[in-house]
Amino acid sequence: MSTTLTRAIVTADKEGRPRLLGRRGPDTPTRHGLKVRNRRETATGYTFLLPWMIGFLGLTLGPMIYSLYLAFTKYNLFTEPEFIGLDNFVRMFTEDPQYIQSVQITLVYVLIGTPIKLAAALAVAMLLNYRDRGSTFFRSSFYAPSLIGASVSVAIVWRAMFSTDGPVDNTLSFFGIEIGGWVGNVALVLPMMILLAVWQFGAPMVIFLAGLKQVPRELYEAAEVDGAGPIRKFRSVTFPMLSSVIFFNLLLELINAFQVFASAYIISNGSGGPAGMTNFYTVYLYKRGFADLQMGYAAAMAWVLVIVVAIIAAILFKTQKSWVHYAGDNR
């Protein structure tokens, strides 16, 4: 098949173009032939991409660029956007205590929730990797929460569980810990949200599990021969071999955590309460945009989030040189 194709291209190249490389056999395409073929393939590729491209340009990129413009305007959906320069950003950082609070609780959620979630995912993955019997069952059941985690019903169940006289309160009372419900408690509602996130460790766990299966047995055997204990084996074999997977999970989970919305929106009934403690960044953004119709301000908030997430991702990529090990990489 490929030979016929090459021959066709070679015949197409009978305009007497000098062959620069004498080594090339009659079956290898010339540089010009390659170009033609590439161009054709490129055209075909783009044709197939077209439906997606139209959607991307029209429904994603276009609106994104427009929203960048909106970020510098005052816009209430009804009247034309009015250009106000950097006012939205000034207001955000100097005049809006609710925004600052929203950033703070989002950071706490991301910076505490994500590491705990990944640690839990890795720990469970290692346990599952230990034994084979029944591991499919356990794998599925641990994965289930992250499948249903973003759903409305789980948030409702979570709310019920952590209310006064709910299962959590009753269990804690049984052990003599009388702290009442978590949902209405200013100090406990954020930990509750973090627990909900951690409980959905299934997705990174499955990825960790796949990564663990890739670690060559002989490395452990060699380590054992050298007298390494379990901790040493984890530090010197598992962690380096798994570092690329950890990096991948960390990046993904950080970005996801910044965008926490559905669970907070449902648990607080859209209010972001108690006292703004579930008013996460995107919840606040949504309220400003669609409840208060301050679309310009909401667009500005969205862009600050995009930029912050991009910076964090960039920093992560920079640091990976010092701790992420890729197979076949001899540094």
Added chain:
Amino acid sequence: MFNIRTRRAALAAAAVTASAALVLTGCSGGSEPAATYDPDEEVTLNLAFWGNDVRADLYDQAIAAFNEEYPNITVNSSFLGFPEFWEKRQTEAAGGGLPDVMQFDYSYLRQYSENGLLLDLEPYLGNIIDTEPLSEQILGIGVVNGETTGIPTSTNAWGMFTNPVLLEQAGVEDFAGGSWEDYNDWMAEVTEASGGEVYGGTDWTGRIQNFEIQQRAGGDDLFTDEGEPNFTEEDLAAFWEQGDSIREDGTVISQQELEEIYPVSGFDAAKTASELTWDNFGAGYLGNLGEGYTELGLIAPPVTEEGAKDLYLKPSMLHSIAATTDHPEAAATLVNFLVNSPEAGAIFGTNRGLPASETMLEGAELDPLGEQIRAYEESISDRLGDAPPVPIVGYGTLEEKFRQLGTELGFGTLTVDEAVSQFFSEMDVVLNQ
């Protein structure tokens, strides 16, 4: 993943509708005063309202009754909950696709009217829309900048509900009226008598309406006709400080308990014996209280100053027509039916509040609660003053901000001074929106 998509979709929706808004701007008004509907004309109208299954069923019955008279007008109705209803209308408004006839809310009337989204009903008043059964004051409610853009279906007034069952258990008489301090004392008595099982009430300083009626007692609406704020930081601080003692000594239900039962209130959950709110909330309360609760007390709010006209009648909802409708006459015919007809009165009862139109009220068979509301609105007649100007654009945002600052005062996460400064900076943003 879910979040990425939602946010992207939201941004996309915002941006796409935005461009449509540009096209829409300035192409409204100028309806022809051909003020009759030809009954042979085949017309399809869209009708949107907020509510629940119960109300949807009532609307279906009303549309059926309407079709007996006007078989050629097909009405497609759709309904949503209140917040979703407005989210949907906002994007439709920006895109130019508002339903022909809408159940409308007072707090959005100015915004939609000033942007030319609602039809001026002037040409239809007195012919298609019968104005006889509607009082001058009622019709005046739906006027924005000289244009009538909404007809009130029903009215409500600020009042205080009490729960006789809980009061009997506590062994305390119903609130006999008096000043705000008297009310605080009465609440403390209830809380104490019930041994803390039931609270006398909720921290009333969390509601902007209570601030409003206290200000009105001094002769000032919250906002002037020009939409300028008519109160000072000191006024607001003084108002919130009235709640300091009841928040601190546990007279009122704690914010934490309220947070757990939100969106229902302490009164809905039978945890408080009284609540200040709109007088048409009674049916909802009884529904949420459930079995064992068959009646409620409905009395006037505490008095700030004797003889002051602090209360007022407000439309609990209006009917409006989109400026973009292709069939203004047919739409006005439907509005007239929904606002004035005895049939609609018989079907809706007080589901949408106490009927504003005399003919609709005559058709309505009032249940005991409806009778109670009617008696209440009569009883406060010497406290009823002129309604304040149609709420400023963004009033809903301020009302919500007020509520939210009230919850923070309840948690003690803000001082009164901090709350005041936050409210004023929010107001600054809203007014310059």
